[in-house]
Amino acid sequence: MLNDITFGQYYPAESPLHRLDPRVKLVLTVGLIVVIFLARVAVSLLLVTALLLAVTLLSRIPLRLTLKSLKPVLPLLILTAVINLFYASGGRVVLQVWKLTITTGGLLTAGYMALRICLLILGSSLLTYTTTPTDLTDALERLLSPLKAVRLDVHSLAMMMTIALRFIPTLIEETEKITAAQKARGADLESGSLLRRVRALIPILIPLLISAFRRAAELADAMECRCYHGGEGRTRLKQLRLAPRDGAALVLFCLLAAGVVLANRFLPGLLYGLFARLW
Amino acid sequence: MAELRVEGLSFVYGAGTPYEKTAVSDVSFTIAAGEIVGVIGHTGSGKSTLMQLLPGLLRPAAGRVLLGGEDIWANEKAVRQYRFRVGLVFQYPEYQLFDETVERDIGFGPRNMGLALEEVAARVRRAAAVVGLPERLLRHSPFDLSGGEKRRAAIAGVLAMEPEVLILDEPTAGLDPAGRQTILEMIRAYNRQTGAAVLFVSHTMEDVAAVAERVLVLSAGRLALQGPPAEVFAKEEELRAASLDVPAYTRILAALRRQGFPAVRQGLYTLEEAVAEIQRLYAEGKGGATC
């Protein structure tokens, strides 16, 4: 069951997206989120969708896998769409049942919101599928390093994140092992009332907690034995260097952002007009 | 007591992902009732995976596991019942201890079997006796025990279910020679007292040679060799191919032969046999002129 967590899991492949500098990918993802919210009209949203699809194809990640990342947010997606369907107004009335009215405006807003959420999730999971967690925290540390000026300990934060990420698979593996060991003694995790099932987790959680604390203590000792003393004067094994493709990616993104802004400005209601006329 | 039979068993980790890995492929063997069998194989050869397939903790990709002739996966809901009959002790089982007292922890399996409280208590005492845990420790927290005691308490947790087939995955890993000896004695004692079959994984050829009546050799997920220790350890070439070695005693005797003692017998693989052989040579040497 724990193997099903796909959100934020690195997928190894050879693609231009995998080779992109993690800093650039991080900045572009944040930029993409902003652009998705800026895209107010249909044309600009379609533009973003088309680009995201193209990039996904470029990344060589199976489409099935990217779509799977949408599954956890499906309830949120439906809820948002339904609320917008009834609350957003404007345009003509399509359907009226009792006090609930569905308008063309409502339909459109609901569609826009659902599409936006999908794009957000797909865009950010693309980042985590193509970037190893280590690269990601590395990039974060570099990008946040100006904050050192306001005495924020960026290195320690990044180190904590790296360690946490590094130990997620270890803990998952450990959980599986302990679960299997307790199942070997007949632990029943699948049947009974909710209370029974929660209680059945105790034989798994206690050994897991104990081993997590043991690991933490051991890791701290090991780091101290190797004279770890924080970020000061620390150099890196893997230096990040910007390549031409990083520049190309940034330029492409700027074009997209410009396209979205221009579409917002000059093509408002293009599709909406069509949609309303056809109705 | 039932026999455990495995037919064409295969298992694949992460099927359909880029991390796909066939850990066990097309393995078949039979463990007769009351038999002690040793399993050896290089790290990553699939020993632990195979051991987890036997009590139905992993579902085979192909093949069957038969206990007393019944396919354990015939009814998916009933697999749990087989786990009481095929008891598996994981590697480093001390990390699975969780309850307030050692007594309660050992009783976890029997309680899950739905046994009456008196029966649970009786089984806990019997299991503790087999592994040599003193009564007074039963009321302690399992986390206050020493490393060796924790290991024994965890093993007792599986013994208390009184399985017909006991499986131990590297039960002596990380123990000192005395601790290893205790575990091996315990394997023999459980086998003798209950007539259960025992299957144990070990990295130490000497332990396998001393305890097992039969040896299974795994190599890259396949069953490379099987047979009595004398037969298996005579096939030095095949063992080397599976990245394994013969027991140290066998190596010493072979070295003696090469060093100009052609009278050394081959096919000896336990400490006792090696000692006896060297004593024999020594006695004969005194009479003769070679030593």
Ligand SMILES: Nc1ncnc2c1ncn2[C@@H]1O[C@H](COP(=O)(O)OP(=O)(O)O)[C@@H](O)[C@H]1O
């Ligand atoms: N939970 C798992 N997920 C993926 N691969 C695994 C897992 N457990 C073991 N493997 C792989 O399966 C193979 C056999 O492992 P294992 O059965 O643990 O071997 P052994 O016990 O002989 O060392 C190894 O290549 C190992 O990397």
Ligand SMILES: [Mg+2]
């Ligand atoms: Mg193993």
